[in-house]
Amino acid sequence: MSGHGTPIPMTSQACGPLTGEAHVPGDKSISHRSLILGAMAVGETRITGLLAGEDVLDTAKAMRAFGAEVTDHGGGEWSVQGVGVGGFAEPDNVIDCGNSGTGVRLIMGAMATTGITATFTGDASLNKRPMARVTDPIALFGAQSVGREGGRLPMTIVGAANPVPVRYVVPMPSAQVKSAVLLAGLNAPGQTVVIEKEATRDHTERMLAGFGATITTEATDEGRVITLTGQPELKPQTIVVPRDPSSAAFPVCAAVITPGSDVLVPNIGLNPTRAGLFATLREMGADLVYENEREEGGEPVADLRARFSPDLKGIEVDPARAASMIDEYPVLSVVAAFAKGNTVMKGVKELRVKESDRIEAMASGLRANGVDVDEGEDWWTVIGLGHGNVPGGATCASHLDHRIAMSFMILGMATQNPVSVDDGGPIATSFPIFEPLMDALGAKITRTSA
Secondary structure, three states: OEOOEOOOOEEEEOOOOOEEEOOOOEOHHHHHHHHHHHHHEEEEEEEEOOOOOHHHHHHHHHHHHOOOEEEEEEOOEEEEEEEOOOOOOOOOOOEEOOOOHHHHHHHHHHHOOOOOEEEEEOOOOHHHOOOHHHHHHHHHHOOEEEEEOOOEEEEEEEOOOOOOOOEEEEOOOOHHHHHHHHHHHOOOOOEEEEEEOOOOOOHHHHHHHHOOOOEEEEEEOOEEEEEEEOOOOEOOOEEEOOEOHHHHHHHHHHHHHOOOOEEEEEEEEOOOOOOHHHHHHHHOOOEEEEEEEEEEOOEEEEEEEEEOOOOOEOOEEOHHHHHHOHHHHHHHHHHHHOOEEEEEEEOOHHHHHOOOOHHHHHHHHHHHOOOOEEEOOOEEEEEEEOOOOOOEOOEEOOOOOHHHHHHHHHHOOOOOEOEEEOOOHHHHHOOOOHHHHHHHHOOEEEEOOO
């Protein structure tokens, strides 16, 4: 049974050229952070281009529950009347974060140093995901947590009434954990220091600086050292959310593998901690071009043109790039199926604890569609068949995972036989306009009977 309701089976089949402009939704990572930091500022923050997917809407509801005034003005225009750092009120009810690991972990961090208590839950997928990676570091500030076995939701967090600053080395590459600690550090006195051995997406650091926090980043032998001075008064901002590179990945990869395609994706965020997929595709021989490169709101953006690329080759993806494209490996594995030779992906253990075990989910589905895959605990290899040679024809399990469902829909656009998923409903959590957007480009995705 789906965590979001009745399953929505979907089927994708080979189509003609994909052409036109793909106006993908706003960046999910920046949307979450805009709402949370807007709620922690004093005054009104205005947000344009917010992603209205279920994950972000759940974060908006959570900020209201903590006392902020969050208003949807329509057309992606939102405002947040903040309550200030340390100003969160105690919620009256359980905070339901739906499917969003980013939302729940960042919110836990944001409230951990305020003397209030909140209980968090989510859907069936989120309630299986590990939360100790956040509850361990916020305990150093003085917060307490009680959850299910294995540190899983539902979970109650008792915020620290008298928080202390911390120095924390992030044990795995995780922007969520780093961000949770920094958000907790906002209401702790003195300086909170976060050290990450591998750089991860830096939207939180950029946005904290934009809101007026004193934050520095230094590359050292120890790693990337981020120092935040606590208890600032955050100033409200006007934020233009760039379009999400993780969502752009789907029309871009579809164009690369579908004959005759030429797709333009405008206003894509190209933050260097997020753009690893596009660099990887280029190394494989994909025809990708950046047009009109510029900067908006402190984030680099460009219009990205993707064209059909018949001579893709398998490569070994640089493991150091993993953190900058961790969410894009599922759809990269689809492109790899149409390349000639092996595509090797290492240092990707984090994929095992996403909305699903994404390595297992993609490996099983690709094998069912005639593509050989080797895998280990933190690596996998797709044995590419070359363009036109992928059989398809199978129904794949989405495991309540939006990126798995969309990846298999992209696969079906260039296979010999249609590809189906048992449930495409979770797609709405991050890309609610996926079906009409792909349909407008020329894809053939249909909802089918269960």
